[in-house]
């Protein structure tokens with residue numbers, strides 16, 4: 001039974017998990033939901049800025065990126081500071097209120113004191129004649145101007161301190177510009193770790209330099225300030241009544257399709273809420289017997305794959321419609337019936353035993369009867385130890401995959417429809 005997964009790009013969900021993790025403390029504190037708009041279509045990179053508490057001028061800043069359909073953290077949360085009055089609810093930012101606007105905004109150009117900057121963002125050096133106009137009465141309000149010192153209220157972009165050593169323009173109130181709705185919103189270097197800004201987001205010089213190196217304009221980066229972008233929550237998987245969860249000290253749970261560590265290089269289970277191992281109760285009873293047998297000998301069963309919803313199988317097939325690698329959902333895999341398990345062996349401390357091949361190896365060496373060379377004889381012995389316990393418990397091997405075991409008489413069990 002070929003038992004390969006593959007997945008649709010539900011990556012947003014991982015981002016939500018990341019964001020939810022970053023946000024949890026603030027949410028528990030009852031932070032008002034600023035409810036920024038969803039991420040713009042095509043955005044694959046987002047700077048997340050989350051206040052530590054309602055009204056706080058301290059925050060965390062992280063960077064997430066959509067890769068292979070999954071949001072991954074590219075920069076773990078670092079400390080940041082906000083406006084002295086915290087963040088303004090969506091749409092409520094006003095010039096001079098000392099608040100950082102909340103919402104999702106594109107990132108614009110980078111700027112700074114150096115002639116060049118280590119970033120892929122478009123970069124502009126700030127010189128002594130560069131100013132940002134913060135006077136709502138000016139026709140150049142919320143614009144960078146260069147030339148003689150402006151008559152309207154402004155700030156210098158070449159400061160006497162280090163705060164604009166590195167800066168990034170936040171495209172807030174820039175297109176179109178509403179007079180008085182706030183100006184000069186940047187990411188920049190903080191004055192000190194606990195010194196607030198007038199409405200910007202500021203972080204350490206080191207973290208600012210790192211962020212500049214990681215940002216990629218081809219990924220249409222945005223900054224999300226105040227709350228995570230509104231996205232659907234990840235689904236909760238509810239197993240059918242005859243599916244039994246496999247867990248306990250006899251096992252090491254390593255559901256490869258709930259990680260990127262599989263032959264598709266992407267997580268195909270998280271979008272469906274599959275985070276645990278379930279089997280049909282008939283298969284569960286036999287696996288339990290095998291696991292107890294092995295546990296008494298000092299081993300644990302490593303669970304790589306168990307019940308796989310048909311919806312996942314279809315998603316896999318859309319990605320890789322090749323029966324050499326993925327079971328055709330029109331026929332269904334025995335994993336879709338809940339009666340197959342992909343597994344290996346570990347010692348009591350969880351360290352995996354060496355086996356003839358890795359999981360989902362498509363070579364002949366993965367066959368359950370493949371021979372091992374004399375220097376790899378231990379690998380075949382480990383494989384056969386697993387096989388012996390499984391067969392004694394009444395599970396049969398699949399000839400071309402040493403890790404796959406299933407109930408005999410598989411056709412008696414229907415493919416489970418989950419959609």
Ligand SMILES: [Zn+2]
Pocket residue numbers: 001002003305335340341342403404405
């Ligand atoms: Zn399998």
